[in-house]
Amino acid sequence: MMEALDIFTTASLWGAVLRIATPLIFGTLGALICERSGVLNLGIEGIMTLGAMVAWMTVYQGGDLWTGLAVAAFCGGMFGLLHAFLTVPLGLSQHVTGLGITLFASSLTYFVYRLSLPVSSSPPTIEPFQPLAIPGLSDIPFLGEALFSQTAPTYLAILAAAVTAWVLAKTPLGLAVRMTGENPHAVEAQGLNPIRIRIGAIVVGSALMAVGGAFLTTATFNSFFPTMVQGRGWVCIALVVFASWQPGKALLGALLFALFDAYQLRLQHVVEGGVPYQLFLMVPYVLSIVALIVMSRRARVPNALMAPYRRGER
Amino acid sequence: MRLERRTQTPLALALTAPLVAVAIALALSGVLIAIAGANPLQAYYEMLKGAFGSRLSISETLTRTTPLVLTGLAAAVAFRSRLWNIGGEGQFYVGALCAAWLGHSIAAVLPPVLAIPVMMIAGMIAGALLLLGPVILRIRFGVDEVVTTLLLNFIVLLFVSMMIEGPLKDPLAFGWPQSVAVSNDVMLPKLLSRSRLHIGLLIAIAAAIIIYVVQSRTVFGVKSRAAGLNAAAASFAGISLGSTLLVVACISGALAGLAGAIEVTGLKGYVTLDLSPGYGYSGIVVAMLAGLNPLGVVATALFVAIVFVGADSMSRAMGVPSFIADVIVSISLLTMLVCLLFTTYRVRR
Numbered sequence: 001m002m003e004a005l006d007i008f009t010t011a012s013l014w015g016a017v018l019r020i021a022t023p024l025i026f027g028t029l030g031a032l033i034c035e036r037s038g039v040l041n042l043g044i045e046g047i048m049t050l051g052a053m054v055a056w057m058t059v060y061q062g063g064d065l066w067t068g069l070a071v072a073a074f075c076g077g078m079f080g081l082l083h084a085f086l087t088v089p090l091g092l093s094q095h096v097t098g099l100g101i102t103l104f105a106s107s108l109t110y111f112v113y114r115l116s117l118p119v120s121s122s123p124p125t126i127e128p129f130q131p132l133a134i135p136g137l138s139d140i141p142f143l144g145e146a147l148f149s150q151t152a153p154t155y156l157a158i159l160a161a162a163v164t165a166w167v168l169a170k171t172p173l174g175l176a177v178r179m180t181g182e183n184p185h186a187v188e189a190q191g192l193n194p195i196r197i198r199i200g201a202i203v204v205g206s207a208l209m210a211v212g213g214a215f216l217t218t219a220t221f222n223s224f225f226p227t228m229v230q231g232r233g234w235v236c237i238a239l240v241v242f243a244s245w246q247p248g249k250a251l252l253g254a255l256l257f258a259l260f261d262a263y264q265l266r267l268q269h270v271v272e273g274g275v276p277y278q279l280f281l282m283v284p285y286v287l288s289i290v291a292l293i294v295m296s297r298r299a300r301v302p303n304a305l306m307a308p309y310r311r312g313e314r
Numbered sequence: 315m316r317l318e319r320r321t322q323t324p325l326a327l328a329l330t331a332p333l334v335a336v337a338i339a340l341a342l343s344g345v346l347i348a349i350a351g352a353n354p355l356q357a358y359y360e361m362l363k364g365a366f367g368s369r370l371s372i373s374e375t376l377t378r379t380t381p382l383v384l385t386g387l388a389a390a391v392a393f394r395s396r397l398w399n400i401g402g403e404g405q406f407y408v409g410a411l412c413a414a415w416l417g418h419s420i421a422a423v424l425p426p427v428l429a430i431p432v433m434m435i436a437g438m439i440a441g442a443l444l445l446l447g448p449v450i451l452r453i454r455f456g457v458d459e460v461v462t463t464l465l466l467n468f469i470v471l472l473f474v475s476m477m478i479e480g481p482l483k484d485p486l487a488f489g490w491p492q493s494v495a496v497s498n499d500v501m502l503p504k505l506l507s508r509s510r511l512h513i514g515l516l517i518a519i520a521a522a523i524i525i526y527v528v529q530s531r532t533v534f535g536v537k538s539r540a541a542g543l544n545a546a547a548a549s550f551a552g553i554s555l556g557s558t559l560l561v562v563a564c565i566s567g568a569l570a571g572l573a574g575a576i577e578v579t580g581l582k583g584y585v586t587l588d589l590s591p592g593y594g595y596s597g598i599v600v601a602m603l604a605g606l607n608p609l610g611v612v613a614t615a616l617f618v619a620i621v622f623v624g625a626d627s628m629s630r631a632m633g634v635p636s637f638i639a640d641v642i643v644s645i646s647l648l649t650m651l652v653c654l655l656f657t658t659y660r661v662r663r
Contacts, residue, residue: 040459050332083647092651093458095398097599100647107640114635115350234464274490278476284464285472296457310317 003270014146018154019220021258023048025157026212027236028243028250029164030205034080035240036168037201038181038304042098043083044209045233046105047076051210053109056217056224057116059126069153069214074233075257076210077203079105086200088195089167091308102233110226122225151219153211158251160208165247177201182300186310187273207232231285244299253291260287317659329659332603332614335650336588342649344644350634357616357628357638364627365620375616375623381406381590382615383518384573385597387525388441390606391567396438396542397449397559402570403443403472407436407585409571410578411474414585415482417496417578429500434517434575438586441571442564444470453556467594475587484584493585499609502580512580518612519549519567525608538562558564570594591622592640599647628644 007013027044034041054075057069063071079101086097115127117124137148168174176197181188184194212232217224239257243249264280344354365375385402392399399405413433421431448462478484478493502512504521526650540548541558549555575594600618604610625639 072358085527086648086651090652090655092655096393096598097648098525099400099595100644100651103599103640103644104648107637107644111635111641114637161398163499165449168555176605200328231465231468234461234468237461241461246645275478278472282469283470288465292457292461293451293455296455 004063004267007263007266007270010266011032011142011145013266016262016265017255017258018147018150019258020255020261021213022154022157022219023212023232024239024254025161025251026208026215026238026252026298029237029247030208030212030272031158031236031240032243032245032247033164033168033177033205033208034202035305036181036245036294036302037177037198037300038307038309039084039087039198039202040098040158040237041080041101041202041205041209042237043079043101044236045229045231046073046102046109046208047079047209047212048080048216048229048233049106050109051076051213052217052228053113053224054210055214056126057113059218060124065129065218068218070209071209072210072214076213077207079210080203081199083206084199087308088198088202091310094306094308100221113224113226116217123207123225125222126218127221129219141142155173156226157215161247161251162206167248181304184304186197190313201273209236212236235284235288236290238292241299242288242295244295245302257284257287257291260284299314316662317655317663320660321615323657328605329656331605331653332650333609334652335603336646339642339646341647343638346641347634347638350413350579350638352632357632357634359623360628360631361624363624365624370509371623373506373511374406375619377416377510377512378515378614378619378623380512380518380580381503381577382488382596382618383515383522383612384576385593386570386600386604386611386615387518387522387574387597387608388566388569389540389597389601389609390560390593390604390608391525391538391569393601394542394606395538395559395562396545396639397562397566398460399445399463399563399566399570400460401448401567402464402573402597403522403590403592404467405441405567405570405619406574406577406590407427407470407474407592408440408444409574410585410589411477411482411493411577412436412440412571412575413578414493418494421497421500424500425587426500430502430579431518433496433500434572437571437575439567439571440544440568441574442567444571445563445567446560449559461627471587474585478585482585482647496579497586500579501583502576512576514576516579517572517576518615521572522608523610523660525565528644529608534558534561570597573597596643599643602654603650605630605657615654619653620638 015158025191031041031044051072056073058068058071059065083097086092087094131149132152134148138144168178174190178193180197187194213229216228221228239250241255242253260282264283266276268280343569343599347357364371364489366372369405385406389399413436416433416436419431447461451457451462452459482493484492484494490645502514504514505511505515536560537553540553541555577589596618600614602610603614606656621642622639625636628634629636
C-alpha cells in the first residue's frame with residue numbers, strides 16, 4: 001500500500017505526466033477550437049495518425065525535427081480543409097464526415113507508410129527530440145527533473161494553451177470564432193462571414209491535432225507503427241467536454257488525465273500477481289467516460305455546435 | 315446558386331448515387347495505385363479476378379460479406395434514428411466471446427439444434443447490453459454516444475484480451491492468446507462443401523429482409539424513423555423518444571453481436587484479438603453506401619467484401635499495399651456523403 005503511494009513522490013512520475021499530456025494538450029486544443037466555431041471534428045483520430053507518420057517520415061528522410069512538425073501541421077491542416085469543405089459549405093453530417101475523415105486519413109497513412117517501407121519487421125527509429133533543460137530552473141531538486149527537463153514541444157504545448165485561451169477570450173478574432181459557434185446568423189449580421197471563420201478554425205484546429213500525433217513519433221516512441229494513436233483522439237474529444245470548452249481547463253484536464261495514465265503504468269509494477277494488466281490499461285478509457293458523465297450536464301455547450309449554417313435557411 | 319431541399323427523392327437518383335460515389339472513389343484510388351507503380355485498370359481487373367476468379371474466391375468473398383451485412387445493418391438501423399452507434403466493433407467482439415464461451419461449455423449438455431440458437435441469442439444479448447449503456451447515458455445525462463461507443467471499443471478489446479489470456483484461455487494453444495474453441499458439433503453447418511462458406515450468410519440476408527419489413531410495414535418502423543427525422547415533432551406526435559431509442563439500440567447492438575457470434579461459430583471457431591479486421595467500422599461505410607436501406611446493405615456489403623478480398627490477391631500479384639482496400643472504402647464513404655447531398659437537395663440558380 002505504501003509503495004502505491006510512494007509513486008507520487010518520484011520525480012519521474014511528474015516528468016512522465018507532462019510527457020504523456022503533450023499530445024493530449026495539442027489534440028484537445030485542436031478539437032476545442034473546431035468546436036468553439038460550431039463544428040465537431042471526429043477526424044481527430046485519423047489526423048493524429050497522419051501527423052505521427054508524416055513527421056516521422058520527414059525526419060527519417062533526413063529532415064529536421066521541427067520541419068517534421070511543420071509538415072505534420074500542414075498535412076493536418078489539409079485534412080482539416082477537407083473536413084471543413086464537406087461540413088461547412090456542404091453542411092454534411094459532422095458525425096459521419098468526421099468518421100470518414102478518420103478512416104480516410106488513417107488508411108492513407110498506412111498505405112503511404114507500407115509503400116515507402118515495403119518490408120519491415122521492426123519499425124526503423126529516428127533521433128528524437130532531446131530533453132531541453134531550462135538553465136537554472138532545471139537544477140532545482142525534484143521540480144527541476146519533473147517540470148523543467150522536458151522536450152521543446154512540451155513547452156510549446158503549454159504555450160499553445162495559453163495563446164489559445166488569450167486569442168479566444170481577448171481578441172476580436174476569438175470573439176468572432178466564439179460567436180460563430182453560438183449564433184452564426186448574428187455573425188452574418190455583423191458583416192462577417194461565418195463560413196470562412198469556421199473553415200479557418202477547423203484548419204488551425206486540425207493542424208494542432210496533427211502536431212499532437214507528431215509528438216508521439218518525434219519524442220515518445222521514436223518510430224511509427226500502425227494503431228499507435230490508440231484512441232488518444234477520442235480521449236481528446238471527451239476532454240473537450242470535460243473542460244467545458246475552456247482552453248485553461250483543457251490543459252488541466254489533459255494533465256489530470258496524464259497523471260492517472262502515468263500512475264497506472266507505474267502501479268502495474270507495484271501491484272503483485274492476480275490483477276490482469278489489461279485492467280490498468282482500461283483506466284484511461286473508463287476515466288474518459290466518467291468525465292463525460294460528470295461534466296455533460298454542467299457543461300456550456302456552444303449553441304450552434306453541429307448545426308450546419310446555410311445562408312437564408314433557419 | 316443555392317441548394318433547395320427536394321420534397322422527394324426520385325428512385326433512379328437514389329440508385330445512381332452509390333454507383334457514382336464508388337466510381338469517383340475508384341478513380342481517386344487509381345491515382346494512388348499509379349503512384350505505387352501499377353496500372354490502375356489492371357489492378358482493378360486483378361481485384362475482380364481475386365474476388366470472383368474461382369469457386370474458392372467466390373466462396374471467400376461471400377464468407378467475408380456475411381459479417382459486413384450484419385454490422386452494416388447494425389449501423390443502418392441505428393443511424394436511421396440518429397443514434398450514432400460507432401461501437402459495432404466492440405459489440406462484435408462481446409458477441410463473439412459469448413458464443414465461443416457457450417460453444418465450448420454447453421456443447422456437451424445441449425444437442426446442436428438447441429445449442430446453435432442459444433449461442434446466437436447470447437451473442438445478440440451481449441451486443442445489445444453493451445450498446446444500452448451509452449444509450450441510457452445519452453437519454454439520462456445527454457452524453458454524446460459517439461464518443462462513449464468509440465471508447466467502449468477500446469475497453470472491450472482489452473477485456474477480450476484479458477479473457478483470452480485468463481479464464482477463457484485455450485490451454486492447448488501453446489501460449490498463443492486465443493480463446494477456448496467452439497466444439498465441432500455445434501459449429502454452423504457449411505453452405506457449400508469444400509469451402510469456408512457457412513449458413514451465416516443466409517441468417518444475415520434473412521435479418522436484412524426482416525429489418526426491411528419491420529421498418530416499412532410496422533408502427534415501430536414509423537416511430538424509429540420519426541425519431542431520426544425530427545425528434546421534437548416525434549415527441550409532439552406522442553412518440554416516446556427514449557423508449558424508441560432503447561428498442562433501436564437493442565436491435566442495433568444485437569445485430570453487431572450476432573455478427574461476432576456467427577463469425578466465431580461459422581468460421582473461426584475461437585476468438586483472437588484479430589478476429590475482426592474492423593468489421594464494426596466498415597459496417598458504417600456499408601450502411602451509408604446503402605443509404606441506410608436494409609436491402610441495399612446486402613449489396614454494399616458484397617461490394618466492400620469484393621474490395622477487401624480482391625485487394626489481398628491484387629496486392630500479392632502487383633505489389634500494391636493491400637491497405638488500398640481501406641483507402642477505397644473510406645473514400646467511397648466521403649464521396650457517398652456528397653452524392654447523398656444531391657439526392658436530398660437540388661441546385662437552383
